[in-house]
Amino acid sequence: MAGLIGDASGGTTTDSLIQYRRDIADLKQRIKIRRLQVLGIFGTPILLVSTLIVGASSKVLFWLNSEMPDAVLNVFIVSGLILAAASGVQFYVEFAEEVWEDSGASVRKLKLELSLAEERHILEARRRTPPSADRQASYKERLPPEIVRLRMDSRHYRRLHLLMQWLLFLSSAAISAVTAWFDPSQPAKGVLICLGFTVTVITAAAGYFKPRERAFNLQQTADNIEQHATAFELGISPYNAPEEARNLELFATTVEDMRADQRMREQQLDQPQQGQQQVI
Template sequence: MEDASQGTTDRVNALIRHKKGIAEIRVALRIRTIQTVTRWLAGALAVVLLFAFVIANVAVGWSAIALANKIAIPVFALSTGTFWLIRYMETNAEGHYEKTARELKIELEAAEELRLLDAARLGLPVPDRQYSYKDSIPAELESLRKDGKKYRRKHNVAQSIIIVGSLAGTAVSALADTPAPLKYWAMGITFSVGAAAGFTGYYKWRERAFYLQQTADDIERHATAFDLGIYPYDDPDENTRLAKLAKEIELLRVEQRKREQQLDQPHEGSAEVV
């Protein structure tokens, strides 16, 4: 009996170690992703500024865009410095941080699978697994709301570009004798407005944010009703209440996945996805 209890304790401790390892990998993946995105953006900005600097000075001349050059040169230097600084940090990183984001994603998936295998070997009773499922609800809510805020922020930025760009483009184009630099600005503004409108319509950030927030609110409503013991979780049997909570939340997750699939479909086939 003691051996069985010791074996269970060892497996529980192994699960705790798995969770700690997974948390560390997730933090490393988040930091690595930020570093990678920042490095690529800094490098792309430096290259674009370099080509724009050369082309503009050849086509227009230094004196005509002296102010733009005074702004572009420091920004180019800052972008280049940021690129090489992040590159140096990535090269000299240790542990999980020395791996690429792709490698960390694969490692995270492997760690999750290993944790599930150890949890299956542990053979916890169904009520215990349901309690563990209930305890994971706050993390699920945080993830849903975080993703919703991300999509809402993207939508707001795109809409701001469309509104401000439309007004600015109209004002610049309305000038009777538009000088050459302003023509380039008008072209850039028009392109930005079109790109923002296209990305907004294609990725449907507003709809994604709305559905994520709706799912999070529904899950929170069920969790609150369970904690307060009100309908539909007013059954005196704790196991029955836990089973009902797990069932309702899984249904909400399934609905959320269907909505995401529907948003990923082209307009012609979106109505076919239920």
């Protein structure tokens, strides 16, 4: 019945809370867009001035007593014209036409609106909080997207691990091949330096970020949550109690414990090796 209580606008409690979520999501998107707009308004003129300074400096340093090559000169001219046109368009849209939704508004102001919207959402949700049984029932319906997210993250780290391993294999093999093919001459030394640098960076990155372990933990958590969700749907152990409320409570508690364990494993992976041993 909590979801059927009408609010002042004539809608339902559910519709009111959904609208708050939409407003919050819209403000977050507006903040992202506004940041890009502000970055363009201030960054483009800076790039234009930097381009002019680099062009003038290049002329003085390299071609003081001669003509600058046409190719280099054309690059600076075209870059300057593009940046000048972009700056003009952005300033015109921002201050003259106000085409953008938040023209003239600061990011700080939008963040304040977002904070107020989130506070209103919290107060409204607290005022219209449904019973715990309803919240536990809806909790089960939110798990499929969480399982999908965990598996997507797992695939991401697994692919990253495979990419790093293949780069490591190819670079290590190329070092031996280049060493055997050349004497080594001067070009081969540069290749060997690049390959050795690649092997060192990949080895260090794999040891620090541990993508393989992250992928395994995420996949394991997703499989465990799905296993418990299936057991709850089928009404089998440990969710075969006669009281549905008891099964819902046990299910929510179990899933939250698994998510807490997943976060703990993520924190352990982010710590140095000595810190991991102390935590364990």
